[in-house]
Amino acid sequence: MNRTASQIDNSGNRIAERFALLAKHKRPGLVTFITANDPTPAAFMEIFEGLPSVGADLIEIGIPFSDPMADGPSIQASSQRSLKHGTDINDVLTAVSEFRRSEIDTPIILMGYYNPIYHYGNQEFAEGAAKAGVDGVIVVDLPPEEAEELNVHLRANGIHMIFLTAPTSSDERLPTILAQASGFVYYVAIAGITGTASADEGAVKTAVARLRRHTKLPVAVGFGIKTPAQARAISAHADAAVVGSAIVDIIGKAVSADGKVEKGLSVKVLEFVKSLATGVHGAWP
Amino acid sequence: MAEALNTYKGGADENGHFGLFGGRYVAETLMPLILEVEQAYNACRADPKFAAELQHLNTHYAGRPSPLYFAERLTEHFGGAKLYFKRDELNHTGSHKINNTLGQILVARRMGKTRIIAETGAGQHGVATATVCARFGLQCVVYMGAKDIERQMPNVFRMRMLGAEVRPVEKGNATLKDAMNEALRDWVGNVHDTYYLIGTAAGPHPYPTMVRDFQSIIGEEVRTQLHEAEGRLPDSLVAAVGGGSNAIGLFHPFLDDAGVKMFGVEAAGRGINTGEHAASITGGSPGVLHGNRTYLLQSDSGQIKDAHSISAGLDYPGIGPEHAWLHFQGRVEYVSATDTEALDAFQMCSKLEGILPALEPAHALAYVARVAPKLPKDHIIVMNMCGRGDKDVFTVASALGEKL
Helix, strand or coil: CCCHHHCCCCCCHHHHHHHHHHHHHHCEEEEEEEECCCHHHHHHHHEEEEEEEECCCCEEEECCCCHHHHHHHEHHHHHHHHHHHCCCCCHHHHHHHHHHHCCCCCEEEEEHHHHHHHHHHHHHHHHHHHHHHHCCCEEECCCCCHHHHHHHHHHHHHEEEEEEECCCCCCCCCCHHHHHCCCCEEEECCCCCCCCCCCCCCHHHHHHHHHHHCCCCCEEEEEECHHHHHHHCCCCCCCEEECCCCHHHHHHEEEECCEEECCCCCHHHHHHHHHHHHHHCCCCC | CCCCCCCCCCCHHHHHHCECCCCCEECCHHHHHHHHHHHHHHHHCCCCCHHHHHHHHHHHHHHCCEEEECCCCHHEEEHCEEEEEHHHHHCCHCCCCHHHHHHHHHHHHHHCCCEEEEEEECCCHHHHHHHHHHCCCCCCEEEEEEHHHCHHHHHHHHHHCCEEEHHHECCCCCCHHHHHHHHHHHHHHCCEEEEEECCCCCCCCCCCHHHHHHHCCCHHHHHHHHHHCCCCCCEEEEEEEECHHHHHHHHHHHCCCCCEEEEEEEEEEEEHHHCCCHHHHHHEEEECCEEEEEEEEECCCCCCCCCCCCCCCCCCCCCCCCHHHHHHCCCEEEEEEEEHHHHHHHHHHHHHHCCECCCHHHHHHHHHHHHHCCCCCCEEEECCCCCCCHHHHHHHCCCCCCCC
């Protein structure tokens, strides 16, 4: 079941506008994930700023954390590469501000774990993120039961808190999550960590239909989408497909043991994203 | 410091918070399972049959009650306070860890789980988990830091003999924190059949409460045994704290006895001021890791720092949330002892009492050695001898410059 522009609650920020635009063009969106300052601040900025032109409809930027418990080896390694540059929240916000100097339409979502944000200060983080031009925040280890202490500041600053739903989230539990969700709903397609198993198209179709019974928000599906073909197959049943580990893997492979970055990395990454976008954008009939 | 409370045993609220601390900070995939564990545990708690089954196992399998032993020669040596050891190192498997694994394995069985995973630092919890899995015929996978595997080889072999698969974790500092990350990752991917048997009084709710309840048998026995021996309550309780399961087990039954002072001894490693330590309360600040908010060793930007301790069981950059709260409330005093002090205590205890302590309780004894000489002779200290030192002989030998 695909959506039309009129079905989407457009509250006036970039995320809603972007999903409205996608619905108008009758196509699902591509959400790409990269970790801030991976593999180096300069190479990251080149990739980040190139993403909109190759078809990334929404961009997730990872805030690195020393202990990413829900992530598989690819994103763990990318966090480690980022942390080698001492990346902190100020660096992430600065990168977003820089991006926003030339690009004002593509929604940016920060994704990370709670401790660096909590340590930075929830209010300071929300204010800084709004000022930098961040539209949404995903905090992997902050379920709805614990989220209000951060969400209160995000709401006050017009930033959407995006919640994860999983194959394990029961019908009884979904309302608890969705009552607090805004922006879009992120469906975790596999019961597992990022970048490991492949998402199953049939299961995703059923799961998204179930979510739609509970929410009018757009649904993005991620975890376990690695190829343009998979991205196309999964996004046929959703409003967007999220790809992270497969992109981050290309970055990882371009870094030598002594930290040297292969020439032409950004071109390589952006070409891959373009192939994902081609897959996703043709997914709806 | 917070105002004094009427009770310190009120426990966590419905979302598992001890004041600011505790909670359930996990990915959504795990949330439903954690809620299920909580329901299952509450059902067990309310069921007299569960209590009877556990008591039977504690008596006939683990060998409880463990003795309360008057450490006469150490008392003479210190020339001050009267020292008792709670001999939890005499339990089956050689530490207090069996108290918790027996309880949790019964919960897991009632939940119908067939595969058990665990993290371990010193290997004591891994051995205790492998033991109960063998006893009940359940598959067992233990995550253990590669560095810990090296320094706790005897325990690795024991786990294998018990039929467990020990999976080395090379990531990070390759110690307990990294083992816990990997166990959580395993759990996220195997929620349908797997139960995560957490070994310390940390992690997301209900684990800190559940582990504390199963370990509280330590303090409950001490209360009865000391009453028989001395006809009164202790003046001070002393226990080592890494995650804090043996300490909370000793302390909890006495929290509302205002006259009983309590000391949790953290690992100061090479010294708090060197930055190479595992003293989360003494040298850390509040943060969120492994499902709960507590005191953590962390950088200025909220990255978790690697801990250091000669004791693999204390080598963890956090502490259970109830300890964080008891510190915040000022009910328990958290102090520390260095690697060197623990080594000295290890040798002293071996020579004077004929008891080889594990390096974990050797930290507790190091603190006792510091304060006991200054205390009056009618001051009674009960220290938890929570593990035996056999597993540490290689580490101690190498620290003393001897080759085995």
